[in-house]
Amino acid sequence: MWFQKKSEPKNLEEWLEIATKGIVPLEAEAIAREIRSHYQDELEFQMSYGKTQLESERIALLDLGDSNKAKQKFYESHITVYELENLKDSKADLFFEIFCSLIVLYSIFYGFQWQLFVFYKVFIEMISKQVKVYFLKNNQPLRALQFTQRINFFCYPLAIIFAVQGLFIFKDFYTFQFYFFVFLIVVTVFDTVVSIRKQNEKIWKFKRYFSEYALRSYSVNWKSKS
Amino acid sequence: MNLKGSLSTLILQILSYDMSHGYDIAQRIKRQSEGVLDFKDGTLYPTLHLLERDGFLTSDEITENGRVRRYYKITEKGLKELASQKNTWQKMSGAINTILEGAR
DSSP, X not given: OTTOOOOOOOSHHHHHHHHTXXXXXXXXXXXXXXXXXXHHHHHHHHXXXXXXXXXXXXXXXXXXXXXXXXXXXXHHHSOBHHHHHTHHHHHHXXXXXXXXXXXXXXXXXXXXXXXXXXXIIIIIIIHHHHHHHHHHHTTOHHHXXXXXXHHHHHHHHHHHHHHHHHHHOOOOSSSHHHHHHHHHHHHXXXXXXXXXXXXXXXXXXXXXXXXXXXXXXXXXXXXXXX | OOOTTTHHHHHHHHHHHSOEEHHHHHHHHHHHTTTSSOOOXXXXXXXXXXXXXXXXXXXXXXEETTEEEEEEEEOHHHHXXXXXXXXXXXXXXXXXXXXXXXXX
């Protein structure tokens, strides 16, 4: 039945399978190595006190605790398969935010056509984010990724057109448009800083993953896939 | 006794003496607290990995008697964090003690 209680792991391998489910293979293996070593130590400790192999295994497994809780905790510090699949998307988002900020900084010095900027910010970026969230909520990560990539292809040239326009349009300062434009700049910079901070955690995981494991062999597979 | 929230402080304290591996850290906490502080070993490793993620620890895999172990070492940032967590803990336990001793 659907509300049936999840079965408890019967041995170490089952415990590890649950605790590392969804984590990329090489990181899952590293976790398994560490916990297997711990389990062996505990087994030897229990047997040195005269317990049987079976009894020692039971105690060592009980000492590991809830495998599902451990899995949730491991997700915070280890890269998951889902995150790895979306790595390219995350990088594209980050670079796009940085690129937009550079354009904003550039336009501070050369003036800007604010109506187009509003159009760009509101209709393109914000709505595209909402559509992406909609796809993710409906468990369609691939469609979300494809959509973001297409929007980015559209937005990059658009942003360049704005920047070029900034070269030719030099507005008067101390006008409503000027202050509104300053407000938009602040919002964009804030948006960028928040995005970068949110992604810091992910980036740490990716860095660790690629520096520790991917350099050996897995990166070759990943690169060929991308 | 449940160690929720304070496990990271205990880990940092143990590692402030010397580098160590997960099993040794767990045993030292149990031994030094004379068995009062007990926790499920499965929660120790995610906590260690989170401390590493936050830059409080560094780790290396070392093969010892044919067994692969991951040794953890506290960083400068980790020592500062330990001092801060100890300070918070002392303030909190002092306040709780005051209430439990019936001060009005």
